[in-house]
Amino acid sequence: MNVSTLSSTPVWRASVMLALVTLLGFGLLYSLAGAGLGRVLFPHQATGSLIEHDGQVIGSSLVAQPFADDRYFQSRPSAARYDVMALAGSNQARTNPDLRARIDEARAAVAAREGVAPADVPGDLVTQSGGGIDPHLSPEAIRIQIVRVARVRGLSVSEVERLVAQHTEGRQFGVLGAPRVNVLELNLALDAFGTPE
Known part of the structure; x- marks a missing residue:
């Protein structure tokens, strides 16, 4: 295994983790939390x-x-x-x-x-x-x-x-x-x- 392959492994892993955190955390969990909070605090407005x-x-x-x-x-x-x-x-x-x-x-x-x-x-x-x-x-x-x-x-x-x-x-x-x-x-x-x- 050459040195360039070893040095790129942590970068690849960090990129995947950043993508997962961004997609799941901000794209899904943050949206669900905002929608849920809206339904609790403003139920009439949240349903249109x-x-x-x-x-x-x-x-x-x-x-x-x-x-x-x-x-x-x-x-x-x-x-x-x-x-x-x-x-x-x-x-x-x-x-x-x-x-x-x-x-x-x-x-x-x-x-x-x-x-x-x-x-x-x-x-x-x-x-x-x-x-x-x-x-x-x-x-x-x-x-x-x-x-x-x-x-x-x-x-x-x-x-x-x-x-x-x-x-x-x-x-x-x-x-x-x-x-x-x-x-x-x-x-x-x-x-x-x-x-x-």
């Missing part, structure tokens, strides 16, 4: 923040859904068609004429649906979020829909306003982000308040 109704999963508080019926508050538009497997924004630059045309068309449609002037339509009702599935709207975007929802459901505007106020989340930790309303949770509260026909 799923929302159940009558024993059936109807969505997640983290994912937007489309609502076509006028009895419901409408969600933010989605470039991903609300598909969590296709998360994406439109990737159109602000200077893209197609983007401007799409926004103008959406603004006119929202204004007609809600009976407001196009200039009064909040941006989050006509623009898509970066991920394409943002479940929240600004309180302003919810407010312009209140009259329609109240009228179609046969509720008073003040009743719907109270529900909106109850479901308006403040800034995170009091300083981060902006006030927001989770559209799915608000619509579920509407159904619980007065079940639609």
